[in-house]
Amino acid sequence: MGALPRESTVDVLEKRLREDILGGRRPAGSYLPPERELADEFGVNRTTLKHAFGRLVQSGLLETKHGVGTRVRDFLRHGGADLLPMLVGHSPDWIGEIFEVRRSIGELIAERAAARATPAQTAELRRLLAAVGEAEGGEGAQLADAEVHRALARATGNRVYVLLTNTLFNAYLPVRAALAGPFADARTAHDRLAPVVAAVAAHDEAAARAAAGVYLSTTERIMLDDLARARRRRDGVR
Amino acid sequence: MGALPRESTVDVLEKRLREDILGGRRPAGSYLPPERELADEFGVNRTTLKHAFGRLVQSGLLETKHGVGTRVRDFLRHGGADLLPMLVGHSPDWIGEIFEVRRSIGELIAERAAARATPAQTAELRRLLAAVGEAEGGEGAQLADAEVHRALARATGNRVYVLLTNTLFNAYLPVRAALAGPFADARTAHDRLAPVVAAVAAHDEAAARAAAGVYLSTTERIMLDDLARARRRRDGVR
DNA sequence: GTGGTCCAGTGGCTCAGCCACTCAACCACT
DNA sequence: AGTGGTTGAGTGGCTGAGCCACTGGACCAC
Numbered sequence: 001m002g003a004l005p006r007e008s009t010v011d012v013l014e015k016r017l018r019e020d021i022l023g024g025r026r027p028a029g030s031y032l033p034p035e036r037e038l039a040d041e042f043g044v045n046r047t048t049l050k051h052a053f054g055r056l057v058q059s060g061l062l063e064t065k066h067g068v069g070t071r072v073r074d075f076l077r078h079g080g081a082d083l084l085p086m087l088v089g090h091s092p093d094w095i096g097e098i099f100e101v102r103r104s105i106g107e108l109i110a111e112r113a114a115a116r117a118t119p120a121q122t123a124e125l126r127r128l129l130a131a132v133g134e135a136e137g138g139e140g141a142q143l144a145d146a147e148v149h150r151a152l153a154r155a156t157g158n159r160v161y162v163l164l165t166n167t168l169f170n171a172y173l174p175v176r177a178a179l180a181g182p183f184a185d186a187r188t189a190h191d192r193l194a195p196v197v198a199a200v201a202a203h204d205e206a207a208a209r210a211a212a213g214v215y216l217s218t219t220e221r222i223m224l225d226d227l228a229r230a231r232r233r234r235d236g237v238r
Numbered sequence: 239m240g241a242l243p244r245e246s247t248v249d250v251l252e253k254r255l256r257e258d259i260l261g262g263r264r265p266a267g268s269y270l271p272p273e274r275e276l277a278d279e280f281g282v283n284r285t286t287l288k289h290a291f292g293r294l295v296q297s298g299l300l301e302t303k304h305g306v307g308t309r310v311r312d313f314l315r316h317g318g319a320d321l322l323p324m325l326v327g328h329s330p331d332w333i334g335e336i337f338e339v340r341r342s343i344g345e346l347i348a349e350r351a352a353a354r355a356t357p358a359q360t361a362e363l364r365r366l367l368a369a370v371g372e373a374e375g376g377e378g379a380q381l382a383d384a385e386v387h388r389a390l391a392r393a394t395g396n397r398v399y400v401l402l403t404n405t406l407f408n409a410y411l412p413v414r415a416a417l418a419g420p421f422a423d424a425r426t427a428h429d430r431l432a433p434v435v436a437a438v439a440a441h442d443e444a445a446a447r448a449a450a451g452v453y454l455s456t457t458e459r460i461m462l463d464d465l466a467r468a469r470r471r472r473d474g475v476r
Numbered sequence: 477g478t479g480g481t482c483c484a485g486t487g488g489c490t491c492a493g494c495c496a497c498t499c500a501a502c503c504a505c506t
Numbered sequence: 507a508g509t510g511g512t513t514g515a516g517t518g519g520c521t522g523a524g525c526c527a528c529t530g531g532a533c534c535a536c
Contacts (some may be wrong), residue, residue: 068498
């Protein structure tokens with residue numbers, strides 16, 4: 001894989017500010033100190049701080065007004081789904097809620113894909129499914145699995161589902177390694193996913209929805225168990 | 239309302255670059271000119287350009303690598319649902335696809351809300367619904383309507399639905415004024431939405447899903463008609 | 477070939493400073 | 507008193523110049 005990107009100053013700064021906000025140490029509605037002052041506190045240049053501010057503004061966590069100041073926003077009120085990755089990293093409560101939505105939307109996507117997939121798309125689905133079974137190692141199977149889900153989203157013919165799928169995948173990113181359980185054995189992963197692809201290829205909407213439901217709840221259970229185990233282990237060490 | 243925010247240099251720059259990318263003038267995979275050069279082209283400072291870059295990177299439209307350059311990414315591959323507002327502004331095709339997803343997810347939310355809403359939440363829903371009927375003017379009814387949908391999302395007990403609702407609302411923002419049709423008469427808007435709230439309050443999941451489906455497809459039809467009419471009018475003038 | 481070194485080109489970050497905007501206090505006039 | 511204009515301190519927006527850190531290809535010594 002390679003290409004591990006170092007963390008830049010702005011990355012660190014952004015993370016720090018974000019933690020302060022999500023952790024409630026900078027309550028919604030309150031004003032941050034002036035940029036000059038805050039930059040001094042963090043020991044960075046004002047320009048650098050502004051780059052971090054820019055990102056948080058775009059995320060919907062901050063709001064700056066020229067001549068007035070920078071205020072913390074209520075992210076549950078204004079924030080979009082792109083906040084999920086940082087929320088997952090900040091508090092584990094979110095992952096369960098994401099799973100529930102993933103399941104509902106996954107069923108929806110499978111149903112729509114069954115209704116509308118073109119022959120070329122079903123062929124691609126079969127090809128990508130086969131790649132899951134032949135993947136090397138758990139990480140390979142996990143990535144191959146993700147490709148199948150992307151293709152399913154494309155097969156709905158609705159690009160919004162593609163973007164939603166991206167958003168949900170991004171949400172898993174911070175904990176991806178901990179969620180590799182369902183993909184430990186490539187063959188098993190393949191067999192679990194196969195019914196979904198088969199039902200979509202057969203244009204059987206109800207079966208596709210049902211198969212997706214089974215697939216998602218099965219993998220979900222394994223992942224949540226893994227997370228719970230990891231948490232127990234970590235707490236035991238403490 | 240007030241508070242019209244002027245467009246800053248960075249805003250303009252971001253918009254310009256985004257249009258170039260979404261319009262295909264900067265194809266995915268291609269490298270942008272070096273920052274120093276591009277800043278000269280636009281007649282802005284390199285720091286300012288970097289602020290615009292920062293936003294586009296966060297959106298998933300660009301990717302910068304230290305020592306190498308800045309490359310355009312394939313947003314359908316990497317972009318999240320937060321791209322929707324800019325996509326709607328760029329091409330009208332998206333709005334139909336968004337409507338379809340809004341309808342499916344809206345049904346889902348109504349069903350879940352019916353299953354899980356607390357007494358306090360149903361009371362709030364009734365209060366917000368009443369506010370729709372009493373709103374002044376189309377814009378007021380539209381905003382009040384949005385508040386009901388936010389409350390429905392909260393009533394699912396799953397905060398991811400809240401964020402998804404925000405994302406979809408944000409997607410409408412660029413064309414909000416053109417979609418005020420269903421809310422021209424506050425009383426009608428109220429009566430159309432009432433069955434959804436009633437079914438949720440009665441904890442009748444199936445009825446809530448059905449009522450939401452009716453509500454969403456009705457308002458959707460009105461909005462799409464309005465858009466088509468506006469387009470015809472505009473094209474007629476041309 | 478193989479490995480190491482160098483260097484031009486790129487983005488990351490800093491610095492000092494001016495500009496533009498907001499708001500509240502104040503003042504002048506009615 | 508009330509109204510409306512002015513001012514100034516404080517804030518974020520933006521600039522220009524410059525150094526640092528990283529990458530990758532060209533080149534060289536072996």
